Amino acid sequence: MTTETGASRDTRLRADCTIDPDGRIAFALRPPAAVDFRSSRMLLRLRPKKGQPEKVVHVLDLEPADDGSLRAVLEPQPQLAEGRWDVYVLAEPRESGDPGDSTDSGDSIESIESIESGDPGDSGDTGGLGDPGARRQRIRPGLRDLRVLVDGQSRDRPSPVAVRVPYATKDGYLAVRAWLRTAHAEVEGVEVTDRSMTVRARLHGATLADGATVRLRLRGGDGVVRTLEPRAASDGRAFSFTVDYGELAAGHGTGSRVWDLSVQPRPAAGAPPVRIGRLLDDVADRKEIFVYPQAAVGGVTVRPYYTVDNDLSVEVTAVRP
Amino acid sequence: MKISFLLHNAYGIGGTISTTFNLAQALAERHEVEIVSVLRHRARPNLALDPKVALRPLVDLRHEKEHPLHLRPARVFPAAEYRHHQYSELTDQRIGECLAATDADVVIGTRPGLNVHLALQAPEHVVRIGQEHLSLDNHPPRLRAALRRAYRRLDALTTVTQADATAYRRRMRLPGVRVEALPNSVPDPVLPAADGTAKVVVAAGRLGPVKRYDLLIEAFALVAAEHPDWRLRIYGKGDEHARLQEIIQRLGLCEHVFLMGAAAPMEAEWVKGSIGVAASDFEAFGMTIVEAMRCGLPVVSTDCPYGPGEIIEDGVDGRLVPVGDRDALGAALLDLVRDDERRRRMGRTAMENARRFAPVPVVERAERLIDEALTLRRAGRRVAPDPGRIRNLLVSQAFAARDTAHAAASQALHTVRRGRR
Numbered sequence: 198m199t200t201e202t203g204a205s206r207d208t209r210l211r212a213d214c215t216i217d218p219d220g221r222i223a224f225a226l227r228p229p230a231a232v233d234f235r236s237s238r239m240l241l242r243l244r245p246k247k248g249q250p251e252k253v254v255h256v257l258d259l260e261p262a263d264d265g266s267l268r269a270v271l272e273p274q275p276q277l278a279e280g281r282w283d284v285y286v287l288a289e290p291r292e293s294g295d296p297g298d299s300t301d302s303g304d305s306i307e308s309i310e311s312i313e314s315g316d317p318g319d320s321g322d323t324g325g326l327g328d329p330g331a332r333r334q335r336i337r338p339g340l341r342d343l344r345v346l347v348d349g350q351s352r353d354r355p356s357p358v359a360v361r362v363p364y365a366t367k368d369g370y371l372a373v374r375a376w377l378r379t380a381h382a383e384v385e386g387v388e389v390t391d392r393s394m395t396v397r398a399r400l401h402g403a404t405l406a407d408g409a410t411v412r413l414r415l416r417g418g419d420g421v422v423r424t425l426e427p428r429a430a431s432d433g434r435a436f437s438f439t440v441d442y443g444e445l446a447a448g449h450g451t452g453s454r455v456w457d458l459s460v461q462p463r464p465a466a467g468a469p470p471v472r473i474g475r476l477l478d479d480v481a482d483r484k485e486i487f488v489y490p491q492a493a494v495g496g497v498t499v500r501p502y503y504t505v506d507n508d509l510s511v512e513v514t515a516v517r518p
Numbered sequence: 519m520k521i522s523f524l525l526h527n528a529y530g531i532g533g534t535i536s537t538t539f540n541l542a543q544a545l546a547e548r549h550e551v552e553i554v555s556v557l558r559h560r561a562r563p564n565l566a567l568d569p570k571v572a573l574r575p576l577v578d579l580r581h582e583k584e585h586p587l588h589l590r591p592a593r594v595f596p597a598a599e600y601r602h603h604q605y606s607e608l609t610d611q612r613i614g615e616c617l618a619a620t621d622a623d624v625v626i627g628t629r630p631g632l633n634v635h636l637a638l639q640a641p642e643h644v645v646r647i648g649q650e651h652l653s654l655d656n657h658p659p660r661l662r663a664a665l666r667r668a669y670r671r672l673d674a675l676t677t678v679t680q681a682d683a684t685a686y687r688r689r690m691r692l693p694g695v696r697v698e699a700l701p702n703s704v705p706d707p708v709l710p711a712a713d714g715t716a717k718v719v720v721a722a723g724r725l726g727p728v729k730r731y732d733l734l735i736e737a738f739a740l741v742a743a744e745h746p747d748w749r750l751r752i753y754g755k756g757d758e759h760a761r762l763q764e765i766i767q768r769l770g771l772c773e774h775v776f777l778m779g780a781a782a783p784m785e786a787e788w789v790k791g792s793i794g795v796a797a798s799d800f801e802a803f804g805m806t807i808v809e810a811m812r813c814g815l816p817v818v819s820t821d822c823p824y825g826p827g828e829i830i831e832d833g834v835d836g837r838l839v840p841v842g843d844r845d846a847l848g849a850a851l852l853d854l855v856r857d858d859e860r861r862r863r864m865g866r867t868a869m870e871n872a873r874r875f876a877p878v879p880v881v882e883r884a885e886r887l888i889d890e891a892l893t894l895r896r897a898g899r900r901v902a903p904d905p906g907r908i909r910n911l912l913v914s915q916a917f918a919a920r921d922t923a924h925a926a927a928s929q930a931l932h933t934v935r936r937g938r939r
Contacts, residue, residue, distance in 0.1 A: 488772065
């Protein structure tokens with residue numbers, strides 16, 4: 198069941214967070230009674246690719262507040278690199294309180310990892326984490342007050358477009374998803390019919406010029422690109438375009454292919470295309486929530502979808518393999 | 519005073535578990551409180567429990583699943599109870615021993631089968647309070663017949679609604695047993711309340727047929743047609759997911775209605791909305807309605823048995839519409855979508871009115887009930903004179919006869935069917 202109004206006090210390390218319209222995130226850590234975290238800091242680290250060392254970390258001071266919580270603020274600057282940022286507390290946890298008051302008290306400290314000395318993360322930006330014995334502990338999410346993000350599409354963003362959404366990871370820890378793009382094309386609506394889809398979008402951090410094109414790039418397709426002409430509004434921001442499924446079906450062959458969508462705001466050669474996606478609200482993982490119907494056209498099925506990075510793509514799959 | 523709760527499985531997830539934890543924690547401010555969990559299947563509870571409340575499991579399924587006694591069906595725990603298949607001679611024995619040895623002044627059962635254990639096996643000096651989180655009308659006749667016999671030996675029985683308490687008083691002959699509604703409590707919200715400006719309608723609960731999310735999505739189509747900038751977010755997971763997604767696509771609502779997945783706690787999700795909604799055919803209580811109201815949302819709900827009508831005051835802090843009526847549900851939502859001022863006013867009233875479900879008033883009621891039962895039992899007198907007793911006696915005897923007949927008939931049918939196999 199999803200609607201548990203759980204107990205307010207518990208033995209795990211949890212942090213509430215609140216985000217404001219500028220992307221400033223205020224964390225409030227609720228330390229369990231049995232653990233003293235008086236001299237501690239909060240650490241955000243960009244999750245490295247599998248097998249890669251951790252390179253980028255961001256350290257915040259935790260200040261005690263009147264209500265017994267510890268507060269930290271992640272300011273809008275510096276901007277976070279695009280990716281998933283895991284949140285930790287760095288501390289010297291000292292057990293206090295009477296041991297043995299609960300059979301489960303031993304579980305109150307979980308997943309403490311030692312920071313290995315010689316870790317490449319021990320460069321200047323880590324704030325001296327190379328201290329031998331410095332330990333870190335992942336944090337469980339408390340209440341994430343993201344209400345100001347819900348209508349985030351209504352505000353035009355300057356370049357670079359920076360987005361942050363605190364979320365709960367699949368294994369139940371607090372993390373922050375960040376996007377950082379020179380410009381961004383936000384999907385505001387997708388209308389799907391039996392034979393086409395029409396996308397309404399808005400450009401942030403750039404404006405559309407004459408000769409702008411929408412590009413469908415075949416993933417893993419050695420640079421195969423189809424182009425479309427968007428219908429642009431006079432403000433140079435809003436635009437729309439229609440993808441004819443028949444054209445994607447023609448010459449598809451077998452198996453499954455994915456077309457990634459972007460817009461090239463001006464014809465200048467070398468101007469980078471701007472990925473079309475949906476980033477400007479409170480939904481960190483959109484793929485399973487924003488779902489569009491698939492259509493059957495000329496021996497293939499066609500379905501627009503959001504990728505794991507919340508970008509818009511179209512999947513074309515042959516009905517017979 | 520020492521208070522002991524008898525709970526099916528404190529390590530799982532569910533409405534009864536969370537409401538029991540809430541009550542136990544609130545009582546633990548002034549009393550010694552323990553939760554006895556008949557079953558345990560994992561190291562620690564899924565829901566957080568204040569360390570002030572002691573937790574004691576009786577049967578640990580991680581080691582005792584194959585215990586010879588656990589392979590034999592329970593005999594004390596009634597066969598007609600929904601969870602009988604999870605009980606055994608081992609649970610019979612452990613619960614019996616636990617009750618015989620209890621040093622608690624009050625033991626509170628939290629489901630029908632455990633209330634039966636409590637009624638039959640608690641020592642004479644212990645106050646026995648049964649809690650019903652479901653409803654009498656939904657119990658099968660055989661279970662009603664079993665409860666009718668056992669519940670007489672309780673000091674008090676609590677239901678989550680007045681309507682269900684009335685049903686127990688009317689249909690069960692329980693002389694000397696105090697029957698009283700004790701609603702579920704919802705903790706005080708931590709976040710600032712919703713301000714009524716977001717164009718979002720929120721629903722929450724398991725995606726099961728009884729919640730009628732199919733009806734809700736169809737009703738919301740009426741809203742989206744007139745106000746395309748409004749969204750419906752449905753939180754929860756369950757077997758209906760694929761079917762509901764199909765309905766959303768068929769109605770062309772992919773940009774308007776979203777199946778958000780599970781969210782716990784819901785508080786941060788409620789405050790993203792301006793209207794709460796429930797379309798259920800049945801709600802024993804209606805915890806999500808109270809949660810939404812406590813966060814400052816007016817709630818539009820079907821007036822289904824039993825909870826919603828006791829939580830929402832129609833037209834004041836929300837709307838009640840007939841069960842299964844798509845157009846009425848859509849129209850009630852539209853009324854609140856169209857009228858910003860009315861929506862905000864009703865939201866503020868909802869927050870005020872839902873304070874009666876805060877832990878403090880609910881725990882005060884529970885404490886009063888416990889104190890009175892304790893006083894009566896210590897005085898050796900459980901029976902409070904009841905003015906309507908003779909009439910109730912006749913009515914309840916008629917119901918008893920009917921349940922016995924139903925139970926006998928279904929037993930006979932069962933026997934016949936078994937014979938044919």
